[in-house]
Amino acid sequence: xxxxxxxxxxxxxxxxxxxxxxxxxxxxxxxxxxxxxxxxxxxxxxxxxxxxxxxxxxxxxxxxxxxxxxxxxxxxxxxxxxxxxxxxxxxxxxxxxxxxxxxxxxxxxxxxxxxxxxxxxxxxxxxxxxxxxxxxxxxxxxxxxxxxxxxxxxxxxxxxxxxxxxxxxxxxxxxxxxxxxxxxxxxxxxxxxxxxxxxxxxxxxxxxxxxxxxxxxxxxxxxxxxxxxx
Amino acid sequence: xxxxxxxxxxxxxxxxxxxxxxxxxxxxxxxxxxxxxxxxxxxxxxxxxxxxxxxxxxxxxxxxxxxxxxxxxxxxxxxxxxxxxxxxxxxxxxxxxxxxxxxxxxxxxxxxxxxxxxxxxxxxxxxxxxxxxxxxxxxxxxxxxxxxxxxxxxxxxxxxxxxxxxxxxxxxxxxxxxxxxxxxxxxxxxxxxxxxxxxxxxxxxxxxxxxxxxxxxxxxxxxxxxxxxxxxxxxxxxxxxxxxxxxxxxxxx
Numbered sequence: 245x246x247x248x249x250x251x252x253x254x255x256x257x258x259x260x261x262x263x264x265x266x267x268x269x270x271x272x273x274x275x276x277x278x279x280x281x282x283x284x285x286x287x288x289x290x291x292x293x294x295x296x297x298x299x300x301x302x303x304x305x306x307x308x309x310x311x312x313x314x315x316x317x318x319x320x321x322x323x324x325x326x327x328x329x330x331x332x333x334x335x336x337x338x339x340x341x342x343x344x345x346x347x348x349x350x351x352x353x354x355x356x357x358x359x360x361x362x363x364x365x366x367x368x369x370x371x372x373x374x375x376x377x378x379x380x381x382x383x384x385x386x387x388x389x390x391x392x393x394x395x396x397x398x399x400x401x402x403x404x405x406x407x408x409x410x411x412x413x414x415x416x417x418x419x420x421x422x423x424x425x426x427x428x429x430x431x432x433x434x435x436x437x438x439x440x441x442x443x444x445x446x447x448x449x450x451x452x453x454x455x456x457x458x459x460x461x462x463x464x465x466x467x468x469x470x471x472x473x474x
Numbered sequence: 475x476x477x478x479x480x481x482x483x484x485x486x487x488x489x490x491x492x493x494x495x496x497x498x499x500x501x502x503x504x505x506x507x508x509x510x511x512x513x514x515x516x517x518x519x520x521x522x523x524x525x526x527x528x529x530x531x532x533x534x535x536x537x538x539x540x541x542x543x544x545x546x547x548x549x550x551x552x553x554x555x556x557x558x559x560x561x562x563x564x565x566x567x568x569x570x571x572x573x574x575x576x577x578x579x580x581x582x583x584x585x586x587x588x589x590x591x592x593x594x595x596x597x598x599x600x601x602x603x604x605x606x607x608x609x610x611x612x613x614x615x616x617x618x619x620x621x622x623x624x625x626x627x628x629x630x631x632x633x634x635x636x637x638x639x640x641x642x643x644x645x646x647x648x649x650x651x652x653x654x655x656x657x658x659x660x661x662x663x664x665x666x667x668x669x670x671x672x673x674x675x676x677x678x679x680x681x682x683x684x685x686x687x688x689x690x691x692x693x694x695x696x697x698x699x700x701x702x703x704x705x706x707x708x709x710x711x712x713x714x715x716x717x718x719x720x721x722x723x724x725x726x727x
Contacts, residue, residue, distance in 0.1 A: 280496060
């Protein structure tokens with residue numbers, strides 16, 4: 245039984261093997277980008293919005309509203325980052341229902357990559373917002389004694405993010421595989437339904453946590469709410 | 475369970491590429507479209523607000539102009555009323571004046587008719603009285619009224635002889651006019667008597683049907699009349715008095 249799709253090499257080019265994680269990530273990227281291009285290619289103010297465009301607008305504005313509810317410094321850059329996290333993870337998890345599809349989020353490498361992305365993005369957003377000095381003051385708040393604890397907290401955030409997502413997605417697949425041996429015609433369907441639900445929830449939790457971390461890094465205490473555009 | 479760091483790096487790169495792709499093909503078009511639509515809606519709402527304000531201003535202007543027109547209408551109606559009142563008063567005054575004038579004309583006409591009637595009545599009364607007296611005198615005393623009047627005149631002229639002589643002066647003739655022709659006897663009596671009173675003044679007899687029955691003598695500037703006019707006036711006065719008091723009607727009952 246495979247616990248990660250990293251071990252399955254789909255094809256090799258020039259001695260470099262491309263695992264299922266990479267290939268299915270590209271599939272998810274292609275689906276998201278292709279869908280976006282198809283829907284938004286004829287997007288003009290004088291053209292009435294279609295149902296697909298309205299659906300996309302609902303998704304994007306829903307994500308934006310969630311970010312505005314969480315972050316006091318609502319920025320479109322945060323939307324691009326957190327929204328992409330949510331859409332990528334959610335799409336990957338939803339594609340679990342397709343037979344033969346291994347969601348990239350079931351790979352610890354993918355979840356670690358996403359967690360690393362969050363860990364890198366948080367200081368970048370913080371520095372871009374508050375400057376280097378202003379951001380580094382976060383780690384010695386409320387006193388310099390807290391510096392090591394804050395560093396540990398920052399590191400543990402990434403670990404928890406990656407492990408939580410990986411554990412949930414992988415465990416769903418593993419449990420489905422185990423139950424497939426016990427009751428091959430009943431439990432897989434139930435587990436797939438549960439997998440869809442937990443996949444969406446995990447995508448939401450991952451994106452929300454990333455937004456919260458970015459919000460904490462970009463907001464000064466007592467700073468008023470401000471919405472920015474890129 | 476292990477982490478393939480090459481895969482991690484590749485996934486980070488894939489994620490960054492996906493961020494860029496979705497930013498390019500999803501977020502920006504969608505958000506820009508929403509912003510454009512919101513701007514268009516805001517612009518339309520602004521236009522609607524401006525149109526509403528313009529409509530409100532037009533309505534206010536319309537109401538003001540309507541009020542102004544109503545006021546003008548009221549002023550015109552008042553002026554028309556006043557003009558109508560003035561014209562009515564003028565017409566009424568003219569009508570009153572015309573009516574008064576017509577009444578006066580009518581009264582004058584009535585007065586003329588009354589005078590004419592009275593004259594006719596006088597003449598008829600005098601003629602009737604004269605005919606009655608004449609008939610009564612002829613039937614009862616076998617006398618001619620004209621002759622008796624002529625004889626009576628001569629008797630009355632004797633005391634007036636000096637005045638008549640003075641009045642005759644340089645008169646060439648004396649004229650005796652009667653309603654009907656006098657008999658030869660009466661003419662002769664008058665010629666004889668007047669010749670005695672006023673010598674050298676010839677006497678000429680004249681018949682005037684318009685004259686009241688009786689005799690009128692004109693000599694120069696003097697005129698002596700014996701007619702039934704006074705009796706006629708008395709008769710008319712009696713009739714008028716009886717008509718006014720209704721005695722005639724009650725006497726006939």
